Amino acid sequence: MKHLLAAADLGRDDATAIIDNADRFREALLGREVKKLPTLRGRTIITMFYENSTRTRVSFEVAGKWMSADVINVSASGSSAAKGESLRDTALTLRAAGADALIVRHPASGAAQQLAAWTALVDEPSASPSVINAGDGTHEHPTQALLDALTIRQRLGAIEGKRVVIVGDVLHSRVARSNVALLHTLGAEVVLVAPPTLLPVGVDRWPVTVSHDLDAELPLADTVLMLRVQAERMNGAFFPSSREYSVRYGLSEKRQARLAEHAVVLHLGPMLRGMEIAHSVADSSQSAVLQQVSNGVHVRMAVLFHLLVGTEAGVHPARGGEAVRA
Amino acid sequence: MGSPDHAGVADRELMSAADVSRTIARIAHQIIEKTALDAPDAPNVVLLGIPTRGVTLASRLARNIADFSGTEVACGALDITLYRDDLMSKPPRALAATAIPEGGIDDALVVLVDDVLYSGRSVRAALDALRDLGRPRAVQLAVLVDRGHRELPIRADYAGKNVPTSRADNVKVRLTEDDGHEGVRIAPYGGPAR
Numbered sequence: 134m135k136h137l138l139a140a141a142d143l144g145r146d147d148a149t150a151i152i153d154n155a156d157r158f159r160e161a162l163l164g165r166e167v168k169k170l171p172t173l174r175g176r177t178i179i180t181m182f183y184e185n186s187t188r189t190r191v192s193f194e195v196a197g198k199w200m201s202a203d204v205i206n207v208s209a210s211g212s213s214a215a216k217g218e219s220l221r222d223t224a225l226t227l228r229a230a231g232a233d234a235l236i237v238r239h240p241a242s243g244a245a246q247q248l249a250a251w252t253a254l255v256d257e258p259s260a261s262p263s264v265i266n267a268g269d270g271t272h273e274h275p276t277q278a279l280l281d282a283l284t285i286r287q288r289l290g291a292i293e294g295k296r297v298v299i300v301g302d303v304l305h306s307r308v309a310r311s312n313v314a315l316l317h318t319l320g321a322e323v324v325l326v327a328p329p330t331l332l333p334v335g336v337d338r339w340p341v342t343v344s345h346d347l348d349a350e351l352p353l354a355d356t357v358l359m360l361r362v363q364a365e366r367m368n369g370a371f372f373p374s375s376r377e378y379s380v381r382y383g384l385s386e387k388r389q390a391r392l393a394e395h396a397v398v399l400h401l402g403p404m405l406r407g408m409e410i411a412h413s414v415a416d417s418s419q420s421a422v423l424q425q426v427s428n429g430v431h432v433r434m435a436v437l438f439h440l441l442v443g444t445e446a447g448v449h450p451a452r453g454g455e456a457v458r459a
Numbered sequence: 460m461g462s463p464d465h466a467g468v469a470d471r472e473l474m475s476a477a478d479v480s481r482t483i484a485r486i487a488h489q490i491i492e493k494t495a496l497d498a499p500d501a502p503n504v505v506l507l508g509i510p511t512r513g514v515t516l517a518s519r520l521a522r523n524i525a526d527f528s529g530t531e532v533a534c535g536a537l538d539i540t541l542y543r544d545d546l547m548s549k550p551p552r553a554l555a556a557t558a559i560p561e562g563g564i565d566d567a568l569v570v571l572v573d574d575v576l577y578s579g580r581s582v583r584a585a586l587d588a589l590r591d592l593g594r595p596r597a598v599q600l601a602v603l604v605d606r607g608h609r610e611l612p613i614r615a616d617y618a619g620k621n622v623p624t625s626r627a628d629n630v631k632v633r634l635t636e637d638d639g640h641e642g643v644r645i646a647p648y649g650g651p652a653r
Contacts, residue, residue, distance in 0.1 A: 150553060153553065153554075154553065154554045157538065157554035157555065157556060157557070158554070160538075160556055160557045160558065161538060161541065161554070161557045163557075163559070164559065164563065165591065165592060167591050169591060170541045170542075170591070171541070171542060171587070172541045172542075172546065200541075438541075438551075438554075439551065442546050442547065442551060443546060443547070443549060443550050443551030443552065444547070444548060444549065444550060
């Protein structure tokens, strides 16, 4: 696998391998004072964030650094993008500067795939950087889906056959799309709960059940994934008021009581406490929010390992070495 | 991976299941003797198996040591995949579990356990991994089979069997817990196992 552009691209085996390795990375670092593995020594990873982010960007940076890679962060505001440099030129500049991996978050859907196409080297494909999609527009955010899957598996023991309810603004949510794709690949049953205005056209063709009644779905759910209300993406009137949204689709204490005891609550953050999730629910033992964050680092380590370590089919990459059979 | 001319050459048995059990018992006695782990001022002995079969061997050794000496020794697993020196030149590998016993390895006498000692690179990777985990008082090495052809200055403190082999041979160690049956066989011209 050269790039990670979409959860929809991951087959069951690859996704399971990444999630298993994430657990292995967690074990490998347990109890260590020195959180350093030599695996990516000498590799250069450059993050290109054209949108705000705390947890994703820090998570990728920590993941790379714990594997001894050199991680450099480029954010749109402090870079030449503010002077009008195009995404393509920025990417080619970074490739020329020696990036082995580009981690990109961008407001345009499809940006990551475009980047992979622009930076590909036709005559030396293995020498072009690996591109990891850290969120492109409303399209996909694959590493988030992977860490959510890992969290679910840790709490429930398995993903196959579990009923996962995703609540909120599905229309504008790339994490919802990635989660639907990955959970379906891993054999879970997915239910979407949202007001009709926040569901995309064509959702009837997704491998999901759609509901508008959160209260009805809660008792049967094994996991509830709360989506963030994305005010920054909303120009139209998607619901009459925040209060009405919160009353009908917020995970209140009363609603939490309707959940089965074993059920887990995940949030695809950052949280708007009081809006889509009550304070007490977010901090309760059923909430796996902080576990999601720590899993995020291990999952991203596993993704970097998957993409940057080892060769395809046991042949040396074209860096001056002869082809060697495995 | 075998040469086509020798495709029909059969495996030969090196150790039977009974041989494997006896050898593990003998190594356990040797460890008890050399480390003096049942003496009053004994060091904290920790067995760390290198996955996959090294882990099985380590836990068998721990059980034998407890039976023979009455002293419990801590036992765990040390995955070396991330420390291998051939990571970039081979196909991607799955990681194995690491489990360091509570108490860690600081000031402990660590005995690394593996099934076959060949080039020595796995052991070197294990030493690099230990470096990041703490500072043992000493590190020793126990292997079931030493097949020669060292590429690094590394030697076993406890070796079950020394077997001269050619590089083209494949030494196959099979243990009940991992493979369902037990024994060590050599496949001539089978190529190196890894």
